[in-house]
Amino acid sequence: MADSSATEVDIAGRAAPDPGGKPPAPATRRAGPVARFFDGDLWYSFKRSPLTIVAAVVFLIIVIGAVFAGLLAPHNPLTPMTMDARTPPFGTSYMGNYFILGSDNQGRGVLSAILYGLQISLSVGLCSVLFAMVLGVGLGLLAGYMGGWVDALIMRIADIQLSFPAILIALLVDGVTRELLGQSQRQADLAFWVLTFSIGFSLWVQYARTVRGSTLVERNKEYVQAARVIGIHPLLIMLRHVLPNVTGPVLVIATIGLAIAIITEATLSFLGVGFPPTRPSLGTLIQQGQQVLGSEWWIATFSGLALVLLALSVNLLGDWLRDALNPKLR
Amino acid sequence: MAAFIVRRLIQATLVMLVVALIAFLLFNYVGDPINNMVGQDTSAVEREQLREQLGLNDPFYIQFGRFVEHILEGNFGRSYRQSRPVEDMIADYLPATLELAVVSAMMALVFGVAMGVYTALKRYSAFSQVLMTVSLIGVSLPTFLIGIILIQIFAVELHWLPPQGRVGGEDDLVHIGWWTTGLLSWEGWRRIILPAITLGLFQMTLIMRLVRAEMLEVLRTDFIKFARARGLSDRSVHFGHALKNTLVPVITITGLQFGTIIAFAIITERVFNWPGVGQMFLDAVIHVDIPVMAAYLVLIAMVFVVVNLVVDILYFVVDPRLRVERSTTGH
Numbered sequence: 185m186a187d188s189s190a191t192e193v194d195i196a197g198r199a200a201p202d203p204g205g206k207p208p209a210p211a212t213r214r215a216g217p218v219a220r221f222f223d224g225d226l227w228y229s230f231k232r233s234p235l236t237i238v239a240a241v242v243f244l245i246i247v248i249g250a251v252f253a254g255l256l257a258p259h260n261p262l263t264p265m266t267m268d269a270r271t272p273p274f275g276t277s278y279m280g281n282y283f284i285l286g287s288d289n290q291g292r293g294v295l296s297a298i299l300y301g302l303q304i305s306l307s308v309g310l311c312s313v314l315f316a317m318v319l320g321v322g323l324g325l326l327a328g329y330m331g332g333w334v335d336a337l338i339m340r341i342a343d344i345q346l347s348f349p350a351i352l353i354a355l356l357v358d359g360v361t362r363e364l365l366g367q368s369q370r371q372a373d374l375a376f377w378v379l380t381f382s383i384g385f386s387l388w389v390q391y392a393r394t395v396r397g398s399t400l401v402e403r404n405k406e407y408v409q410a411a412r413v414i415g416i417h418p419l420l421i422m423l424r425h426v427l428p429n430v431t432g433p434v435l436v437i438a439t440i441g442l443a444i445a446i447i448t449e450a451t452l453s454f455l456g457v458g459f460p461p462t463r464p465s466l467g468t469l470i471q472q473g474q475q476v477l478g479s480e481w482w483i484a485t486f487s488g489l490a491l492v493l494l495a496l497s498v499n500l501l502g503d504w505l506r507d508a509l510n511p512k513l514r
Numbered sequence: 515m516a517a518f519i520v521r522r523l524i525q526a527t528l529v530m531l532v533v534a535l536i537a538f539l540l541f542n543y544v545g546d547p548i549n550n551m552v553g554q555d556t557s558a559v560e561r562e563q564l565r566e567q568l569g570l571n572d573p574f575y576i577q578f579g580r581f582v583e584h585i586l587e588g589n590f591g592r593s594y595r596q597s598r599p600v601e602d603m604i605a606d607y608l609p610a611t612l613e614l615a616v617v618s619a620m621m622a623l624v625f626g627v628a629m630g631v632y633t634a635l636k637r638y639s640a641f642s643q644v645l646m647t648v649s650l651i652g653v654s655l656p657t658f659l660i661g662i663i664l665i666q667i668f669a670v671e672l673h674w675l676p677p678q679g680r681v682g683g684e685d686d687l688v689h690i691g692w693w694t695t696g697l698l699s700w701e702g703w704r705r706i707i708l709p710a711i712t713l714g715l716f717q718m719t720l721i722m723r724l725v726r727a728e729m730l731e732v733l734r735t736d737f738i739k740f741a742r743a744r745g746l747s748d749r750s751v752h753f754g755h756a757l758k759n760t761l762v763p764v765i766t767i768t769g770l771q772f773g774t775i776i777a778f779a780i781i782t783e784r785v786f787n788w789p790g791v792g793q794m795f796l797d798a799v800i801h802v803d804i805p806v807m808a809a810y811l812v813l814i815a816m817v818f819v820v821v822n823l824v825v826d827i828l829y830f831v832v833d834p835r836l837r838v839e840r841s842t843t844g845h
Contacts, residue, residue: 344532347818349777359799359807363544447656454658455784457799474662477670488659496654503650 229508239500246494250302259293261300261464288472288483297464298490304465305494308379309446313438315384316445320391321434325422327392328399328430339396342389353386354448358457375459383448390437398430436509439502443495450491466491522826526819531582533815537808538581541591542570544804590809595801600809603794608813609693610680611783611790615775617697617706618714622775623768626718630725631757634733649719657778661712661785668708676705678787709786713778717771724767728760761832769825773818 230236249256287293327338345353361378402408403426411421452458453467461468466487473484548561548570556564565571572580584590590600633642652660669677680702688695697703732738733756741751780792787793791810798806 340532344529347529347773347822348814349774351780352777352814355780355796355799356807356811359802360540360544363802363804443654447654451656451658451781454656455781455796457796470659470662477662477666484662488662492651492655492659495656496651499650499654 226508230504233504235500236504239497239504242493243497243501246302246490246497247306249299250306253296253299253303256299259296261292261297288469288480289476292464294469294483294486297469298466298487300464301466301469301487302490302494304376304459304463305446305449305491308376308383308449309442311376311380312384312387312445312449313441315380316387316441317391317434317438319384320388321395321427321431323388324392324395325399325427325430328396329403329418329422329426335396338392342392346389346393350383350386350444351448351451354382354452355455355457357382357385358452362457375463379449379452379458382452383445386448387441387445390441391434394433394437395430398432399426402426402429432509436502436506439498439505443498443502446491446498447495519823519827522823526823529819530812530815533812534582534585535578537585537811538578540811541581541804541808542577544802585812590812591805593798593803593806595797595803595806600805603806604791604809604813607789607791607794609695610788611776611779611792613695613697614706614709614713614782614788614790615772615779618710618712619717619768619772619775621710622714622717622721622771626721627725627757627764629718630722631729631752633722634726634729635752637730645722649722652715652719655715657712657716657781658785660715661709661782664708664712665785675708676701677708680705680788709782709788712785713775713782716778717768717775720767720771721764725757725760725764728763729756732756732759762829765825765828765832769821769828772821773814776814776817 230240288297323338323342327335358378361381365374365378399422408421408425411425412418416425449458449465450467450470453465454471455467456471459465459468461472469487470484470491473480473482473487477484548565570577588601590604592598593600593603596603629645633645636642655663665677668675688699695702697706738751738756741755746755776792779788779790780796782788783790783792784796791813794806795810797803798810
């Protein structure tokens with residue numbers, strides 16, 4: 185069963201739409217990538233994998249916790265009270281406030297800080313993946329479709345960037361962007377966008393390479409030739425005709441990219457070049473908690489655990505998605 | 515093969531030129547180099563003199579040419595913060611990073627291959643399942659978190675290993691020319707274990723998964739069946755035939771990962787307070803010390819280019835098929 189379902193997905197993934205025609209109706213097997221995601225085969229393999237279900241549940245809980253952090257958090261971590269500081273888990277502070285996961289040396293509730301931290305992790309992760317995706321898919325499409333010097337230029341840049349690990353690129357872009365913005369209060373406010381830009385910029389190459397590869401195949405197919413013959417603008421051909429047919433693997437790269445982006449954000453914040461210490465990012469929480477690990481162990485432990493659960497669940501979902509969509513990897 | 519290597523050399527030179535260009539752009543256009551060199555009380559006239567003196571008013575290509583020339587001479591300018599030549603700083607910090615990187619790469623390679631072979635041969639054993647699961651968790655754990663956990667367990671709780679630093683005292687460091695090594699003393703080895711594990715864990719799981727996947731692939735091929743049919747021992751089939759055929763991708767990945775190891779050393783060095791180029795770079799990023807950032811960039815690019823070249827040459831050594839193909843097709 186597993187093999188036959190895989191083959192169907194494979195055939196569906198490779199099938200080209202009718203020459204020159206409109207994309208077929210979503211009811212058929214040759215649906216777009218989004219429809220295929222909810223395809224019966226994918227759902228079937230999801231149901232068959234307990235680990236994936238657990239990961240999905242954990243991820244869902246984290247997302248809900250992060251999105252509704254404002255409502256769910258028992259305390260507001262942005263307005264801490266020093267009198268609440270250093271309360272152990274399940275403890276009550278001098279102020280009479282109860283902390284399930286304890287509080288840190290600023291008096292922030294660890295649980296509340298983590299919920300807000302997850303919000304930051306997820307939003308930076310999603311935004312930077314989106315940025316990387318738009319940039320990478322766009323450039324990949326352009327390179328694959330135009331060919332020639334455009335292709336050569338984009339792909340050589342991609343090659344060179346790929347030689348440098350993402351974290352290094354992110355650090356470099358981060359440093360340069362902060363210098364260009366100047367050392368000011370604005371920097372703290374712009375931390376989100378600086379991080380999103382640096383992380384997103386460090387991740388675009390994979391999308392570009394994948395999309396370029398599929399575009400090279402697609403552009404010689406009849407439907408593209410037909411579109412070209414009737415004089416449709418190249419940009420329109422790329423976006424309306426080629427793009428829907430090359431986005432299959434993008435979803436997998438994006439899922440795995442999300443985990444990398446989240447970890448990168450935490451790492452940069454941990455290293456002191458991400459969010460300022462006043463914002464409860466998971467990275468800064470762990471960094472602060474590490475310094476008092478001997479006495480107030482709960483700060484770093486719980487925020488570290490939250491980060492690992494988030495990264496692990498996203499990674500597991502990405503792994504499953506990759507295997508489910510690509511039978512060769514089984 | 516000579517033509518192939520020459521082609522790769524030309525490519526490598528191009529890559530280095532592009533990286534040098536980026537470093538140059540950083541150096542000249544991010545922030546004002548003059549502002550970073552002189553104090554507040556320098557007059558506009560003096561600034562202009564200095565600008566002329568340093569050749570900052572020359573045309574772009576002349577400045578770039580001079581920049582490349584300086585790099586080739588090993589002159590990376592002066593650090594804004596420490597006001598000493600960047601190349602001296604690199605000479606101070608580089609040995610620590612290289613030792614750490616090489617030790618963790620070796621560790622990742624040896625354990626990764628061993629575990630990969632084991633999980634491929636004993637695919638359904640409980641231990642293999644444990645290894646695969648742990649490897650997935652290992653990939654999801656951020657480097658800095660692994661470091662913190664290792665310090666907490668082995669240094670703080672168990673007191674087996676020191677938590678931080680490269681050496682306990684000056685005696686642990688041996689100077690050989692400009693190179694300083696901590697690997698000639700017992701204390702130095704004790705101190706490199708935790709950071710090396712932290713740094714190499716990701717690569718180890720990567721190599722393990724790669725070797726496993728490749729082994730499974732190769733074990734399915736006809737020539738393995740044929741080798742078994744010839745009555746060769748399991749040992750010979752597994753190691754002489756199967757493992758040997760997985761080596762090309764393993765070498766590629768290990769080689770490519772060496773650059774990653776150097777980059778991730780930034781994090782590991784910060785967690786373990788390891789005095790390497792990673793910490794130097796991180797301090798440069800925090801304080802926007804552009805000459806140091808630019809020099810680090812060029813340095814990493816050079817390491818990467820050299821490793822890539824070595825990997826390409828190793829292909830020919832490891833895989834005789836490549837030699838035949840190349841010579842028959844006249845490349």
